[in-house]
Amino acid sequence: METQTAQxxxxxxxxxxxxxxxxxxxxxxxxxxxxxxxxxxxxxxMPVYDELYKYQDKLHHVLTRHEQGAAxxxxxxxxxxxxxxxxxxxxxxxxxxxxxxxxxxxxxxxPIVCITGQVGSHLLGSDAFQETDxxxxxxxxxxxxxxxxxxxxxxxxxxxxxxIAKSGRPGPVLIDITKDAQFEEFDFEYKKCTGIxxxxxxxxxxxxxxxxAAELINSAKKPLLVWGQGIILGxxxxxxKAVVExxxxxxxxxxxxASALPSSHPLNVGMVGMHGxxxxxxxxxxxxxxxxxxxxxxxxxxxxxxxxxKQAKIIHFEIDPAEVDKNVKTDVAVLGNAKESLQxxxxxxxxxxxxxxxxxxxxxxxxxxxxxINNDLNPSKEGMTMGEVLKQINAQTQGxxxxxxxxxxxxxxxxxxxxxxxxxxxxxxxGLGTMGFALPAAIGAKMAAPQREVIAxxxxxxxxxxIQELGTIFQTKVPIKIVVxxxxxxxxxxxxxxxxxxxxxxxxELINPDxxxxxxxxxxxxxxxxxxxxxxxSIKEMLQHEGPYFLEVIVEKEDNVFPMxxxxxxxxxxxxx
Amino acid sequence: xxxxxxFTVSIYTENNVGLLNxxxxxxxxxxxxxxxxxxxxxxxxxxSRWTIVVExxxxxxxxxxxxxxxxxxxxxxxxxxxxxxxxxxxxxFKIKSxxxxxxxxxxxxxxxxxxxxxxxxxxxxxxxxxxxxSEVELLYRELKPFGIMQFVRSGRIAVTKDEMKITKMLEAxxxx
Numbered sequence: 203m204e205t206q207t208a209q210x211x212x213x214x215x216x217x218x219x220x221x222x223x224x225x226x227x228x229x230x231x232x233x234x235x236x237x238x239x240x241x242x243x244x245x246x247x248m249p250v251y252d253e254l255y256k257y258q259d260k261l262h263h264v265l266t267r268h269e270q271g272a273a274x275x276x277x278x279x280x281x282x283x284x285x286x287x288x289x290x291x292x293x294x295x296x297x298x299x300x301x302x303x304x305x306x307x308x309x310x311x312x313p314i315v316c317i318t319g320q321v322g323s324h325l326l327g328s329d330a331f332q333e334t335d336x337x338x339x340x341x342x343x344x345x346x347x348x349x350x351x352x353x354x355x356x357x358x359x360x361x362x363x364x365x366i367a368k369s370g371r372p373g374p375v376l377i378d379i380t381k382d383a384q385f386e387e388f389d390f391e392y393k394k395c396t397g398i399x400x401x402x403x404x405x406x407x408x409x410x411x412x413x414x415a416a417e418l419i420n421s422a423k424k425p426l427l428v429w430g431q432g433i434i435l436g437x438x439x440x441x442x443k444a445v446v447e448x449x450x451x452x453x454x455x456x457x458x459x460a461s462a463l464p465s466s467h468p469l470n471v472g473m474v475g476m477h478g479x480x481x482x483x484x485x486x487x488x489x490x491x492x493x494x495x496x497x498x499x500x501x502x503x504x505x506x507x508x509x510x511x512k513q514a515k516i517i518h519f520e521i522d523p524a525e526v527d528k529n530v531k532t533d534v535a536v537l538g539n540a541k542e543s544l545q546x547x548x549x550x551x552x553x554x555x556x557x558x559x560x561x562x563x564x565x566x567x568x569x570x571x572x573x574x575i576n577n578d579l580n581p582s583k584e585g586m587t588m589g590e591v592l593k594q595i596n597a598q599t600q601g602x603x604x605x606x607x608x609x610x611x612x613x614x615x616x617x618x619x620x621x622x623x624x625x626x627x628x629x630x631x632x633g634l635g636t637m638g639f640a641l642p643a644a645i646g647a648k649m650a651a652p653q654r655e656v657i658a659x660x661x662x663x664x665x666x667x668x669i670q671e672l673g674t675i676f677q678t679k680v681p682i683k684i685v686v687x688x689x690x691x692x693x694x695x696x697x698x699x700x701x702x703x704x705x706x707x708x709x710x711e712l713i714n715p716d717x718x719x720x721x722x723x724x725x726x727x728x729x730x731x732x733x734x735x736x737x738x739x740s741i742k743e744m745l746q747h748e749g750p751y752f753l754e755v756i757v758e759k760e761d762n763v764f765p766m767x768x769x770x771x772x773x774x775x776x777x778x779x
Numbered sequence: 780x781x782x783x784x785x786f787t788v789s790i791y792t793e794n795n796v797g798l799l800n801x802x803x804x805x806x807x808x809x810x811x812x813x814x815x816x817x818x819x820x821x822x823x824x825x826x827s828r829w830t831i832v833v834e835x836x837x838x839x840x841x842x843x844x845x846x847x848x849x850x851x852x853x854x855x856x857x858x859x860x861x862x863x864x865x866x867x868x869x870x871x872f873k874i875k876s877x878x879x880x881x882x883x884x885x886x887x888x889x890x891x892x893x894x895x896x897x898x899x900x901x902x903x904x905x906x907x908x909x910x911x912x913s914e915v916e917l918l919y920r921e922l923k924p925f926g927i928m929q930f931v932r933s934g935r936i937a938v939t940k941d942e943m944k945i946t947k948m949l950e951a952x953x954x955x
Binding site: 337341342345347348398399400527 | 792793797808845848854949952955
């Protein structure tokens, strides 16, 4: 690998070399194995861009059309690869434009490092041109941040930044570098960070807690496992599969946990939460032992906490001690990395099958299929449904695609119906619910995993929040497939207005431009589908197309996503209509 | 709602710029008013110690300690009730010097309260008192009728009755 050699030659050095701060920034990135970064230049970061120009054969800088796009692209890159994504921006507005992506990465535990330029250190606090206190602004939404005012700080701070972003429960880190520190020369030497005395990435698993967990699971008649992104971040997919198979436990997932266990696995009983599947939600309030692994009992998952799994013993496998007993009181907390703790658990489990209990899931699935799924996937009405688009994509990609979804109705449909054969395939903004996430995230995902089919599924609202990234797609020719499910509405808000605000559709109807023309304006091949009979062929055409492709599908205007747990209701009060 | 109590939070941290922001943001985000806050060196070289007093439920306190400990530069955080700590506050009064000589009662108040005269000049004298908040407040109420030119009270500082095993933690890291 060329980049690997480059790392060794240019990265970690044993002897000191006199270089500028800005060159050191690039050398630190190479030493950390970075091959691609996303950003936007400007005054306060220009010295670093000058070095990127010199190092362009070793480090691929992707010019996005907005800094928010750079942050989301870095997230997409990280989510599909497990590596640290990198975004770069100038001071002031460049830095503040990163914030939405940083906040998204914080709540969804995504490892990214953001680098911002800052005005010269003698100007700090003087309200200089494009000066903003980005360290202050980003503090509540970063795992760690730091301002560099001397070039000599660069190697240590970068090493710490990558270590902190990736280790333990991952998260975003921001490094702010004053312009004078970029110009300053110093003796460069790079050492990777291997530990910080005030920071314990993952607590050591206490074997006695694993034993207690195993006892509860072995004596359970109706166990239910709910896994989250902790499985994917901890690369514990194999361990998860082994545990559920050995103990015969029905396993459900949170939105960010999707794809860690193949969709077709017989023990995969679907998604929990507000628009999740009927059976796992309903039976959360009937199981006798609830095993939560690498998930954080988000309010969209639990519904009303006062009526959430009150009958069950709760076991929580968790890397972040602050999550234990935060929302749901646990009976047994197993702290540590999911991979290691599940490895300890496996030999302690008895073989089991829980057939009668499984039958309950199957019976409820049948009800959901008849009342909801069948209508979504095989509609008899004239207008197209979002579900049938997903069904076509599943059929034609055989579940091998990575689906990058935005936020809203199409996201819930995508997560409910997309078939996943491999892990790290569902890339979406879960915790923050950031409209505009998908288009730039898909760019980053495809670049990190060029061998994978990457399909962005976006609503007509969210698409227009970062639509300018079509420019990035055109310029880089990154061959992503973009599917806009257009219902001319901010569909999820409209659904709530219909159900809870007496159909008063305040500011949710969109008068849209000609999306095909816009894509074509960026020289991206594009097509619009309005008739069901054209859907299959159009998706085929899209997938066979070599470069990037845009497909707009006109779907029914006022379809709703069901099942649904209304806000404040219990998981077992999930509605089918 | 669980009953609110007064808690003393003790936090051992690295001495880095910006940490005050990071820690206060944890309280601010949950709309919790900080009663007092103090930052100083600790018994360990290059390690800062924060003493924060808040009035919240124990459940909330426990969760917030988790959030504080999660911060990369926080070494360890604890919370204690008043019974579990020895705590003090300090205050300064600036009072007209003529009162000291004309009002006999003031001299008695100073004597009985164990307050200390820091300085006296022609115009004013400065009185210092350390103790519990209630003692400081009592002195304030007693002196108020005579006229106080300036008054200031510090945040609480506290040590715990139990041992805090920070040094051992840091030694374990250094030898690993």
